Amino acid sequence: MKKFYLWFIRILAVLLSLGVLVIDGYFLPIFIYDLMRSDYELRLYLLFVLITIFLVSIPLLVMFYSSIKFMNVIGKHEVYTLKSINNLQIIRICAFSSTLILSIGSIFLYFVIDYEDAPGALFVWLIIVGLTFVIGVIVSLIRQFILEEVRFEDNG
Numbered sequence: 001m002k003k004f005y006l007w008f009i010r011i012l013a014v015l016l017s018l019g020v021l022v023i024d025g026y027f028l029p030i031f032i033y034d035l036m037r038s039d040y041e042l043r044l045y046l047l048f049v050l051i052t053i054f055l056v057s058i059p060l061l062v063m064f065y066s067s068i069k070f071m072n073v074i075g076k077h078e079v080y081t082l083k084s085i086n087n088l089q090i091i092r093i094c095a096f097s098s099t100l101i102l103s104i105g106s107i108f109l110y111f112v113i114d115y116e117d118a119p120g121a122l123f124v125w126l127i128i129v130g131l132t133f134v135i136g137v138i139v140s141l142i143r144q145f146i147l148e149e150v151r152f153e154d155n156g
């Protein structure tokens with residue numbers, strides 16, 4: 001049963017990575033091209049929002065790849081090794097950098113959306129920022145737990 005969960009998380013990470021690649025490789029260039037051809041007065045702010053989406057995909061892809069590597073380490077029963085600690089460190093850095101990039105991008109998002117739609121759109125954006133922050137905190141706690149176990153095993 002444990003192998004099923006590991007494979008589920010691996011497949012989920014691959015599917016999420018493919019989704020990010022499709023958005024970045026197909027939809028964003030179309031949006032940017034149409035935006036540059038339009039006469040929308042706030043197109044500069046919208047361009048910054050689209051660039052934010054592109055920039056946040058880089059740490060997300062690295063985070064998904066590191067999670068697959070971490071699942072491989074767990075599958076080999078080598079959780080308390082330096083390899084797993086390094087993978088968790090990469091995931092933590094990517095999660096917090098995604099939070100920072102999305103927080104900066106929310107400034108430009110506020111100028112683009114309509115007055116009536118502002119609370120809903122910013123709430124969804126805030127949920128996404130909160131999720132990346134919570135992922136970073138949880139991974140930090142797991143990493144700290146593994147570090148404490150490794151230190152305890154070295155001393156004992």
